[in-house]
Amino acid sequence: MxxxxxxxxxxxxxxxxxxxxxxxxxxxxxxxxxxxxxxxxxxxxxxxxxxxxxxxxxxxxxxxxxxxxxxxxxxxxxxxxxxxxxxxxxxxxxxxxxxxxxxxxxxxxxxxxxxxxxxxxxxxxxxxxxxxxxxxxxxxxxxxxxxxxxxxxxxxxxxxxxxxxxxxxxxxxxxxxxxxxxxxxxxxxxxxxxxxxxxxxxYGLSVADKPDSQDICFVPDGNYAAVIEKLRPGAAEPGDIVGQDGTVLGQHRGVIHYTIGQRRGLGIGGLGDPLYVVKLDVNTKQVIVGPKSMLATRTVPVREINWLGDAPFDSQAEWHIGVKVRSTRPPTEAIVRPISATEATVELLTPQEGISPGQACVFYDQDSSRIFGGGWIWRGQ
CATH class of the missing domain: 3.40.50.620 (HUPs)
Incomplete structure (x- = not known):
């Protein structure tokens, strides 16, 4: 044997x-x-x-x-x-x-x-x-x-x-x-x-020409807000759209209808330079808007980190790696500074726009195809 x-x-x-x-x-x-x-x-x-x-x-x-x-x-x-x-x-x-x-x-x-x-x-x-x-x-x-x-x-x-x-x-x-x-x-x-x-x-499979799935499975038409309203009745309460100085610029039909970086569909045109959603304040029911420059973020707090490197994550003061802050963007150079084994502050060498809490920050080796894990972005700008 x-x-x-x-x-x-x-x-x-x-x-x-x-x-x-x-x-x-x-x-x-x-x-x-x-x-x-x-x-x-x-x-x-x-x-x-x-x-x-x-x-x-x-x-x-x-x-x-x-x-x-x-x-x-x-x-x-x-x-x-x-x-x-x-x-x-x-x-x-x-x-x-x-x-x-x-x-x-x-x-x-x-x-x-x-x-x-x-x-x-x-x-x-x-x-x-x-x-x-x-x-x-x-x-x-x-x-x-x-x-x-x-x-x-x-x-x-x-x-x-x-x-x-x-x-x-x-x-x-x-x-x-x-x-x-x-x-x-x-x-x-x-x-x-x-x-x-x-x-x-x-292999003669019946699914050979089947289209790829595009949407989140429980949001098949891409309408997030409709799903949230169904799951949490009364969630779409109206409120104010305000500028960075607190000036009321218009009304919205519920914070859940907006995302960080959104420009279209705000209903506040004719105010000069284009305005973007820069923050969502659920407690005050406010959608805060500002110029595109306010979307640029350099420092990103990350938690719930899953580390796949060879040495322990918090074994050194900083890691020079690539990070992805959106699935559709390529990795960008960053310095990741551990706070603990599962928390860190990520410094983007080139500021990125439209970063939002709830998204992932994924770590990449800049010299190979290896992925070192990542974590969750957890608070606003």
Whole structure:
């Protein structure tokens, strides 16, 4: 009987035959996770597909452009049938509401601009679903995210996707080192989404031409305010739009309808230079506006930091790294000064506009594709 050390590592990094390697694939019903499941099944792995029902099945059936809805559950099940592996649907509606939707509503009401997809990965997919995968005796869990996991001298590392246009590192910064040991991201090395769709066609998957999801799954039409009003009745109370000196310039129909950096739709035109939303004061129900220069921020307080560097985060006075303060912007040079193991002050060498509490600040190595984690921006300018 050969020792494990005599067996070469398979493509998922285990010293065992693929047929004896069980992998749970988190299947959203989209083309990405479907390709992951199909590819691993074709390679001979013991694949188990799992789809989470995150919100009302009946209401979700007709909604397009969102993940984990009723139609997507059907699509995931169909792919499993086509490729011949078992598929399970888990009802996580209550967990999703408590861990993601409620905080989203409360954060928005607090004047923040939350990113619920990060919390979903952190609190549902990479926590509860990952534990379910372990309960199923899986060796690992694979997802269709565009990010890379590489093994370095100190263990598993998180790296940006090969395709910068598809990179999802901003939404996965809170993945812990322990979770990273167990997770696999088979699509992260692909050069483009076209390659993923080509693989879907190769495997004959019914979802090969399915459009990408664009919206937050429980905000399928992009209307955040309508969702907040439904979740928190009476939240959209009107108030004043005021200038930086407190002068009342107009009226608004509820703070929840505005975001930091917004210029259009304020209804206060003809006042000279363009005015932007620079602050939201929930307590006074005021939308504060000012010139674009007031949006520039150099110092960003960050907390709930998840650090993925080799040395402890607070082992040195400052880290010279790149940071992303919005998912759509490239990393910018910064100095991160730890306050504790989970809090820091981030100094942006070039001021950035439109930074809002509730968004993520993600840390990047400036000399490689590695991600050092990140944290949450927690108070206004």
């Amino acid at each position: 050969p020792k494990d050390t005599d067996i070469p590592l398979n493509s998922l990094g285990f010293a065992k035959p693929v047929s004896q390697t069980r992998v749970v694939v988190a299947m959203s019903g989209g083309v990405d996770s479907s390709v992951v499941a199909a590819q691993l099944a074709e390679e001979g792995y013991d694949v188990v597909g799992v789809t989470l029902q995150l919100y009302d099945h009946g209401a979700a059936l007709a909604k397009k452009g969102a993940c984990c809805a009723g139609r997507d559950i059907h699509d995931a099940r169909r792919v499993a049938e086509e490729m011949g592996f078992p598929h399970y649907v888990l009802d996580y509606e209550n967990t999703f509401r408590e861990a993601v939707i409620d905080e989203f509503a409360d954060s928005y009401l607090g004047g923040a601009t939350p990113v619920p997809c990060i919390r979903c990965n952190e609190r549902v997919k990479f926590k509860d679903l990952l534990e379910t995968a372990k309960d199923l005796d899986a060796d690992c869990m694979a997802t269709g995210h565009y990010i890379q996991r590489m093994v370095g001298s100190n263990g598993a590392e998180l790296h940006s996707a090969a395709d910068a246009n598809r990179d999802q590192s901003y939404f996965l910064f809170s993945t812990t080192a322990e979770q990273l040991d167990y997770l696999r991201f088979p699509l992260g090395h692909l050069a483009s989404k076209a390659e993923t769709r080509a693989l879907a066609a190769k």
